[in-house]
Amino acid sequence: MDSSPFPPLYKHIKHKHTQNNIFQNPKTQTHTHTHSFKPTNMSTSTTTTTTPSTTLLIQCCYVLFVLVAVVVGAADFTSEMNLTWGGDRAKITQNGGLLQLSLDRASGSGFQSKQQYLFGKIDMQIKLVPGDSAGTVTAYYLSSENWGSHDEIDFEFLGNVSGQPYILHTNVYTRGKGSREQQFYLWFDPRLAFHTYSLLWNPQQILFSVDGTPIRVFRNAEGLGVPYPKSQPMRLYSSLWCADDWATRGGLVKTDWTHAPFTASYRAYRADACVYTNGRSSCSSSKATWWNQALDSNALKKLKWVQQNYMIYNYCNDAKRFPGGFPPECALKI
Numbered sequence: 001m002d003s004s005p006f007p008p009l010y011k012h013i014k015h016k017h018t019q020n021n022i023f024q025n026p027k028t029q030t031h032t033h034t035h036s037f038k039p040t041n042m043s044t045s046t047t048t049t050t051t052p053s054t055t056l057l058i059q060c061c062y063v064l065f066v067l068v069a070v071v072v073g074a075a076d077f078t079s080e081m082n083l084t085w086g087g088d089r090a091k092i093t094q095n096g097g098l099l100q101l102s103l104d105r106a107s108g109s110g111f112q113s114k115q116q117y118l119f120g121k122i123d124m125q126i127k128l129v130p131g132d133s134a135g136t137v138t139a140y141y142l143s144s145e146n147w148g149s150h151d152e153i154d155f156e157f158l159g160n161v162s163g164q165p166y167i168l169h170t171n172v173y174t175r176g177k178g179s180r181e182q183q184f185y186l187w188f189d190p191r192l193a194f195h196t197y198s199l200l201w202n203p204q205q206i207l208f209s210v211d212g213t214p215i216r217v218f219r220n221a222e223g224l225g226v227p228y229p230k231s232q233p234m235r236l237y238s239s240l241w242c243a244d245d246w247a248t249r250g251g252l253v254k255t256d257w258t259h260a261p262f263t264a265s266y267r268a269y270r271a272d273a274c275v276y277t278n279g280r281s282s283c284s285s286s287k288a289t290w291w292n293q294a295l296d297s298n299a300l301k302k303l304k305w306v307q308q309n310y311m312i313y314n315y316c317n318d319a320k321r322f323p324g325g326f327p328p329e330c331a332l333k334i
């Protein structure tokens with residue numbers, strides 16, 4: 001493949017792990033600035049006003065309406081996303097309703113959200129590169145900007161030759177430390193149709209879901225000394241690039257450029273979230289529904305079903321990799 005599908009401004013990070021680690025995981029990110037963020041100051045002003053006064057009620061409704069319009073009704077990619085990499089390989093069509101990234105021999109492409117979020121529920125429908133997508137990686141993730149001590153929540157879709165399954169690779173970084181990979185096959189072919197990939201991030205847990213089925217939970221384990229992402233706002237990023245040195249069957253299968261350009265499609269973006277601007281966070285009115293959301297027994301059942309039938313790698317089961325003992329959060333039950 002071409003030496004670098006990464007834009008020159010982006011950092012190309014190769015995570016260095018132990019010899020056992022199969023995840024040399026290059027990432028592209030715009031971590032060119034270093035910010036320090038003030039401690040969070042969650043604003044809940046929109047949910048507290050109740051007086052009999054009609055004026056106040058109207059004002060309140062207006063504020064709610066604006067917040068809901070800004071935060072929740074967010075299917076328009078033109079207003080929500082910046083196309084950051086790959087020139088016209090990244091494009092928005094259908095009046096802001098469809099975003100597509102493509103990859104050819106010369107370059108991949110990417111986008112990022114204009115807003116930063118501090119907690120939220122983020123949904124996106126994605127249709128992955130169809131047919132022979134071997135060697136391609138579609139990354140879809142939240143990340144803060146404070147590189148070196150950053151937080152990050154990752155979905156990465158590793159392509160495959162036609163008829164062979166994608167791998168959904170996940171990871172969580174807190175204060176710059178990752179190495180928390182879990183990998184899955186999906187119970188459907190993600191090339192054939194749009195499916196919803198969701199991240200629910202609240203103070204207790206990070207929940208990864210696919211079409212509403214939870215596949216992974218990362219619990220707040222501060223009690224065990226594990227940092228939890230709770231003060232650095234994160235932006236949503238996605239990029240499509242060639243990683244045929246590691247992505248498909250560990251790098252054995254290379255990208256077949258006669259099938260280029262490779263294209264991934266996105267629609268129905270919804271950020272039901274707390275938007276962070278100027279050191280302040282303001283939350284959607286529907287915050288209440290996800291802020292305290294935990295796994296109920298039905299969700300737990302589904303999560304176990306996925307983990308038993310579709311999980312192909314879990315760092316918490318990889319004893320060879322952690323000879324000195326598993327990371328502390330592995331002690332928590334799913």
Ligand SMILES: *[C@@H]1O[C@H](CO)[C@@H](O)[C@H](O)[C@H]1NC(C)=O
Binds near residue numbers: 166247250
């Ligand atoms: C690709 O297909 C092979 C053969 O079925 C499988 O072993 C591998 O896990 C699949 N996915 C990737 C991303 O390599």
